[in-house]
Amino acid sequence: MRAMRFEGVGRPLRATEIPVPEPGPGQLLLRVHACGVCRTDLHLLDGEVAIADPPRVLGHQIVGTVERGPRAGSRVGVPWLGWTCGECEFCLRGLENLCPKARFTGCDIDGGFAEYAVADERYCFPLPDGFTDTQAAPLLCAGLIGFRALRMCGDAPRLGLYGFGSAAHILTQVAIAQGRRVFAFTRPGDTVAQDFARELGAVWAGGSDEQPPEELDAAIIFAPIGDLVPAALRASARGAVVVCGGIHMSDIPAFPYELLWEERSVRSVANLTRQDAREFLPVAAEVPVHTSITTYPLERAQDALDDLRAGRFSGAAVLVP
Secondary structure, rough: EEEEEEEOOOOEEEEEEEOOOOOOEEEEEEEEEEEEHHHHHHHHHHOOOOOOOOEEOOOOOOOEEEEEOOOOOOOEEEEOOEOOOOOOOHHHHOOHHHOOEEEEEOEEEOOOEOEEEEEEEEHOOOOOOOOOOOHHHHHHHHHHHHHHHHHOOOOOOEEEEEOOOHHHHHHHHHHHOOOOOEHHHHHHHHOHHHHHHHHOOOOEEEEEEOOOOEEEEEEEOOOOOHHHHHHHHEEEEEEEEEEOOOOOOOOOOOHHHHOOOOOEEEOOOOOOOOOHHHHHHHHHOOOOOOOOOOEEEHHHHHHHHHOOOOOOOOOOEEEEE
């Protein structure tokens, strides 16, 4: 089969032919129809998140059809969390996203930048019928992580989103459907992204170096920039929460305690759980969420990553084998 493989930090993905993987016990063989491209893939490529045993096929927003296994013929989605032990204190407390033995799709397990993939059946989710394969792919990480982060915001009516990419454009639609008001923060001067945010219903859009016209009750930071934490706190009202929604972020600079005082808080989101998927996918269908996508053929996976890094598209990038 054709695949795009990571072979080392700082090196471009390499197009290669490798054997179709064989599913083991409890696994499904999937023919990949679409795979979303995520900022986490950039972190893996740059060595900011380690791949222990390269080479590795990246890609963790997989939409495919089961070729072999008990659900043959069905369409499923595969997310970042690919396996957990089910026995540790975190798994037993419903926090499988924190399992210390967890294995992740496209990092510890070959992912979806290929024509076929194998996945643990427990982490393969049925997808709503209203989404095409390419539209569904971004829901499996950008959507799920965004939804988990949103739940940490409680019922905050004024929500700030820092970094307006794949996750934020999905979450904006969910938040507005819940009756919240969204304030979008982009790279300074990125008027294209700001216009896109307003088209989706944001009440305000500006640069991350600007103050919003109203204080925020909660903020979610998707951009991997530590400087945005004190910026979000500075824009927040008393009692607000700032949620860091990425797997990697540059160092958070020192900031005065007064920004945190008055019961503001900062917390992070790690991975996802199967329960997140069970709750979010029906919500995405009910809203309904419309994912704005730019598609690339499999062999242009590196171009998709380069375009993501440079902010050359709005919404999400999706590979189509």
